[in-house]
Amino acid sequence: MGKFWSFLFGITMVACVGLFVAAPFVGWWMVEPHSLHASRVDNLFYIILVVTGIFFILTEGVLVALMWAYRGTPDLKAGDIHKGELPGFIRPLANVFNTPHKIEIAWTLVPAAILLYLGMAQISTWADIKYLSRMEKQIKDGESPIVCDVSARQFEWRVRYPNSARLKEMQTIKANAGKRDWEKFSPHYDDVHVVNEVHAVKNKPVLVHLSTRDVIHSFNLPHMRVKQDALPGKMIPVWFTPISSNVDKEGKELPGKIWELPCAELCGWGHVRMVGRLYVHETMDDYQAWLAGVEKQQRNGTSPPQAVAANQ
Ligand SMILES: [Cu+2]
Incomplete structure (x- = not known):
């Protein structure tokens, strides 16, 4: 023993x-x-x-x-000094x-x-x-980040993007306006809404305005080494620059390149199925093609039911 x-x-x-x-x-x-x-x-x-x-x-x-x-x-007794x-x-x-x-x-x-x-x-x-001030320095002059608004709720990520026309407008604005721009780009009737999909472009900074509609969630992109809690009542800027893409021209994920966006904060009974995906497009053109596709679906009323719900 x-x-x-x-x-x-x-x-x-x-x-x-x-x-x-x-x-x-x-x-x-x-x-x-x-x-x-x-x-x-x-x-x-x-x-x-x-x-x-x-x-x-x-x-x-x-x-x-x-x-x-x-x-x-076996022969050791209580009080003995051990040898x-x-x-x-x-x-x-x-x-x-x-x-x-x-x-x-x-x-x-x-x-x-x-x-x-x-x-x-x-x-x-x-x-x-x-630090937001550092992000503004990292983004080169004349280059604007891909901006989106991620609002978490039990149990999904709702993502809002500026539509194609507004995206063009934003791309011409000086990058270091990052945060202030958001005032101008707060919800518009023609914004593009998707659920559980974050889209980005290779080598282009992404600026996510993160919020939550109910409890605390955590925005976690393991492949980007990004993790940030979404706190009730706060809008928190999160940014990263993807350096490789994971989707083809059609926007389909390449084999073995599924980059998940799981919620990293136990937020309720449906927490385990609160998983989105990150799609990093190879070029800005691919991104715009995807955006135009969703816009068209939304105009025709053929967008997925979830996305329609997010519009309301
Ligand atoms: Cu959650």
Whole structure:
């Protein structure tokens, strides 16, 4: 029985590490990144993974070794001093941190230093992804983002786009008007409404005005490394630039290129089926062709019933 616990903890540690090593090869890892800022988010993720991984192995290793060294033996009675030997690899550490006071200083200062580093390391990435003023700088002069309005509700994403005529108008406006433009482009009777579909163009910034009609939802585009909560009463700008497309000329998804938009906040009983799709068109012409198609459907009253409902 004495060896049982150190075996159990040892096997758990090896299994956890093994799972991380095997995950990328069996498709259990993160989805492929396809946006401009994705690699920066991934780098932060890997830094944290390495730090936590090293400390997980270190602390579990010490735990397992000590459980082994000081395992119970049948002749051990309560009050006996255990004859176990400190495992060799812990000895140098144990010689330095030989009082509870020193150990406590170490386990306070080391995590504090690491947390401080992680806090500092993410600042510029966070600012570039989340501060609206940075978005305006990232968009080149004379280029306007694809703008849409995503309003979440139990249990779907309702998306509103400016129609073709207004899109042309918007494309000529200086990009850094990003936020202010929205005042001008607030709901119009001829806007294009779709449900659970976000459309974008390769290498073109997308500016989503995110809101919710009921509870908190979370707008999550894993392939874009975008995740933002939609909060009641707030309109939150979200932006990203896709760097690859996933649909053909007809707007159909290429094989293996289904990019989902799941809700990442448990928002009620239908949460699991609250999944939209992201369609990134190769060119602006393809996007406009798609937009014109939906407009025509809406004019003729042949748009899908959901989209009609969204119009009301
Ligand atoms: Cu939701």
